[in-house]
Amino acid sequence: MNGRGGRGIGGLADGIGFVFKGVGWVARHPRWWVFGLIPALIALVLYVFALIWLGTHTTDVAAWITPFADDWGWRDVFRTLVGIMIFVGGLALSVLTFTAVTLAIGEPFYEKLSEKVEKDLGGLPEDADPPFWRSFLRSIRDSVVTLFYVLLFSIPLFVLGFVPVIGQTVVPVLGAIVSGFFLTVELTALPLERRGIARKERFAILRADLAVTLGFGIPIFLAFLVPLVSVVAMPGAVAGAAMMVRVRLAGSAGRAPETRLS
Known part of the structure; x- marks a missing residue:
């Protein structure tokens, strides 16, 4: 843990x-909170329409499969019964993927928000301004890779959810752990990439400080x-992730934390 x-x-x-520090930051900067709401609202509208369509076509989908x-x-x-399972699965998938989709849609919004947080804490790292197109393509690529890992864990957990006792006790706990880890992966992508840390190294950093990663996610x-x-809550989560990377995680890749929070 490097001390x-x-x-x-x-x-x-x-x-x-x-988490609370991030919420506190956006509470003190309401203009940035409103700014950070825009991508989440867009994603919410898309998900609502998708779930309405799924809810009104579950019988047809069930018959087709x-x-x-x-x-x-x-x-x-x-x-x-199959239709109910399909809709529940779609609802669970929407919860698991909402952050990834919102971050992909809101790349320019959350980049500015994350940068503002770091500037308030003492300034941006050197060479912290990659071209927008590169950041956007990175966000799409990393979201797809992360979604693959999420599904790799979530599909077996979804199936195990129908096992008596285990499905109502162990599976929800494991689901929260897996989802919390990958939420942190998504939310810390911007500030870690700002430090030139690639996806594989980001995963290693978060696994090495797993307690903090899960405590946040x-x-x-x-x-x-x-x-x-x-x-x-998304703007506060983005702000908290920037703080956590700057204060706690940056040194895991040989980069000394730049500042401390009071």
């Missing part, structure tokens, strides 16, 4: 602290499960 704090409970507390059930006497009941994931909270 930046303890593991375990201490690290979790540090991660949670950065279960042609083998055409001659079953209990076909309609079976397809209703899990509360945000749980908050994002509440309708509309993901929209209003």
Whole structure:
């Protein structure tokens, strides 16, 4: 940990602290909070329309993927259950992917917000101004890669969710851990890339400081499960991620943390 704090409970507390510091920062800068709402609102509208379409077409989708059930006497009941599973899966996927999609849409917005946070803490790192097109393409590419990893973990957890007892106890905990980790991956991408840290190295840094990573990501994931909270909380999450990278994580790649928060 390079002397930046303890593991375990201490690290979790540090991660949670950065969540509150980010929320506090946008509370003191309401103009930037409103600025950061724009991409999340756009993403929310897209997801609402997608879920409405899915909700009104689940029966058709269920029939399309279960042609083998055409001659079953209990076909309609079976397809209703399949339709419910499809919609629940779509809803879960929307929660897991909302941050990635919002960050991809809001690349220029969150880049400016993240930069403003760092300037308030003492200034940007040297050579911290990559071309917009490069940052945008990086955001799309990294979001796709991260989504692949999310699905790699989430699909088995979704299936295990139907196992009695385990599905109602162990699986939700594992789901929160996985989702919290990858939320932190997405939210810290901008400030870590600003320091010239590539995707593979970013994953290594976050795994090396896992307690802080989860302490930051899990509360945000749980908050994002509440309708509309993901929209209003996204600017604070972006601000908190910039603070966490600057204060806690930058030294993991041989870069000394630039400042400390009071």
